[in-house]
Amino acid sequence: MQTLIINAHPDFTHRESYSNKLQTLFLEQFKERFPHDEPTILHLHETEIPRIEKDQLLRIWNKQASEQTLTATEEKIAAASSALLAQFKAHHYLKEIFQNLMGFHQFHIVRAQGTAILEEETILTSAADDLSKAFDEFYSPSEM
Structure with missing residues (x-):
C-alpha cells in the first residue's frame, strides 16, 4: 500500500x-x-519545493512548451517538481x-x-x- x-x-x-x-x-x-x-x-x-511563479515553474513550463533549453538551475527545479508530483500522484x-x-x-x-x-x-x-x-x-x- x-x-x-x-x-x-x-x-x-x-x-x-x-x-x-x-x-x-x-x-x-x-x-x-x-x-x-x-x-x-x-x-x-x-x-526544497519549487514555486509556481514567473521566475520558477511558470518560466520553466513555458520554456518546455516551446522546446527551449533549460539552464542547469531550471533543470534542477524541474526535476524537483517532477519528483514531488510523482510522489503526490503515487500516494494518498x-x-x-x-x-x-x-x-x-x-x-x-x-x-x-x-x-x-x-x-x-x-x-x-x-x-x-x-x-x-x-x-x-x-x-x-x-x-x-
Whole structure:
C-alpha cells in the first residue's frame, strides 16, 4: 500500500513533539496492517519545493512548451517538481486540492489538537482515537 506522510512540523526531529508522537502511532498501525510496506515520509521543512511563479515553474513550463533549453538551475527545479508530483500522484493526500483538483479519491488529516490548553494524555488519547478511525476508513478493503 503506497502511503505518503506529510510532516509539516518545523522541528520534525523533536521526538517529544505531538507531530512526532502522532506519526509514531500511525507507523505502528501501518506496520501492523501492512508489514511488508514502507510509507514515504516527506518533511516539508527540509524539502526544497519549487514555486509556481514567473521566475520558477511558470518560466520553466513555458520554456518546455516551446522546446527551449533549460539552464542547469531550471533543470534542477524541474526535476524537483517532477519528483514531488510523482510522489503526490503515487500516494494518498490536502482535501480540496488533492480530491477536486488532482482527482484523489480520499484524504484525511489527523492532528493533535489542544496542545496549549489540554493535558498531554488527553491530547494523545484523542489523537489516537481520531487516527484509528481515519486509518480504518482510509485503508478499508473497499478503497484498496
